[in-house]
Amino acid sequence: MTIPTLTLRSGHDIPQLGYGVFKVPAGDTQRAVSEALSIGYRHIDTAAIYGNEEGVGAAIAASGIPRDELFITTKLWNDRHDGDEPNAAIRESLDKLGLEHVDLYLVHWPTPAADNYVHAWAKLIELRDAGLSRSIGVSNFEIAHLDRIVAETGEVPAVNQIELHPAHQQREIVAWGQQNDMHIEAWGPLGQGKYDLFGLEPVHEASVAHEKTPAQVVLRWHIQKGFIVFPKSVRSERLRENADIFDFALSDAEMAAIDALDAGDGSGRVSAHPNDVN
Template sequence: MTIPTVTLNDGNSIPQLGYGVFKVPPADTERAVSEALELGYRHIDTAAIYGNEEGVGAAIAASGLARDELFVTTKLWNDRHDGDEPNSAIAESLAKLGLERLDLYLVHWPTPAADNYVHAWQKLIELREAGLTRSIGVSNHLVPHLERIVAETGVVPAVNQIELHPAHQQRDITDWAAAHDVKIESWGPLGQGKYDLFGAEPVAAAASAHGKTPAQTVIRWHLQKGFIVFPKSVRRERLAENLDVFDFELSGAEIAAIDAMEPGDGSGRVSAHPAEVN
């Protein structure tokens, strides 16, 4: 099985489907990531605040895989935007991961009340230039945040990782990203189980039509929309199921029906609003 790759605006490529370890307990992380790598995942998404970078690193070390076969992302936490803190933060993350260089480093949240996300972005540019990460991007940045960091630095992020699922599609951000060649990464791609996504008629009907689970159907929707997606699970059978999404294709009508699930008023958001995380 070959997982498709997406070419970023800096020329680097990223596997379109990966494994996210948000809320994977540190004690479970090495096992879960090891199983993901055994099953064929090659893209791992973690963050300093998750507290499980060491487990990811242990799994990578035990895997025997060549470094250039893996794509590893971690993120700069909110209290480390100022001064030279990003330099210290990436050094700590690299040590925990057992790596000399990241594939992608993200500003985790813009923390607008602190008003230091432009500085954080400038520091990530320097970290990339220093060779500590191949690509740089942001997470949870709204259009005004994106416009400001580009205006003040001249550097466009490679990705923006945002909450994205059928009930909350953030089309203003995805439209901006498409216009500026920024790839979208979907976090919480299955809605974090906070609403009846799998029971929704467009999802259930498409799943039945293709002989797939509702989860596989929604992951396929993300992939066909061009998004980079990394569903989280700690169960091996679910890890395998989430990877088994490349032998079918949703029709244009099925895509449109799932697109139409969004209420359109922002009420589909199931996690924190970027304006409120500081």
């Protein structure tokens, strides 16, 4: 399986399709990640708060895959922004993962009520410069948060990982990324099953036309939009299905029809607003 890559502003390449372990139980993580690696996934997205970094690390160690062929992401949790906590946090994550560095380290949420995300971002710059992460970025940052960290540090994140799916396309943040050489990673790319995405006419029609599942159609839409995406599943057949999206392409008309599913007013969001997570 050949997965396309994108080049981050750091100069490092990131596989456009990865495997996310959000809500994968700790006891299932090693098996699930090992299965993903055996299928051909090389990009694994975890986080300290997920509680399964050890399982990811065990799967990496057992895989025999050279380290430079893997792309591993983890994230700084909300209560570790202050002081030198980001340094302690990444070292704890590296210990659990069994790695000397991660490929991407993210500020998980801006936690604006605490007003310490600029400090956290400045510390991530230090961690990158110390070699603990090859690239750094953020997650769930709104434009105001992005503008502020860039104004105060001069550093643009390599990525912003945000809730993004056809009903909630966050076009303003996507445009900010395009203007500032920041890639967009989509979490919840299939809407987390919280609305009938697969039953919507443009998705259904493209599914029939290409003899692909609705999930494959939506993931293909993400890929063609230039997003980095990592759907989560613990089922072998679904892991394979999610990766089988590189042998077809949606037409311009099909892409436009799915684009038109965006609620446009934020009402399509299915999870918490970043300003409410503190």
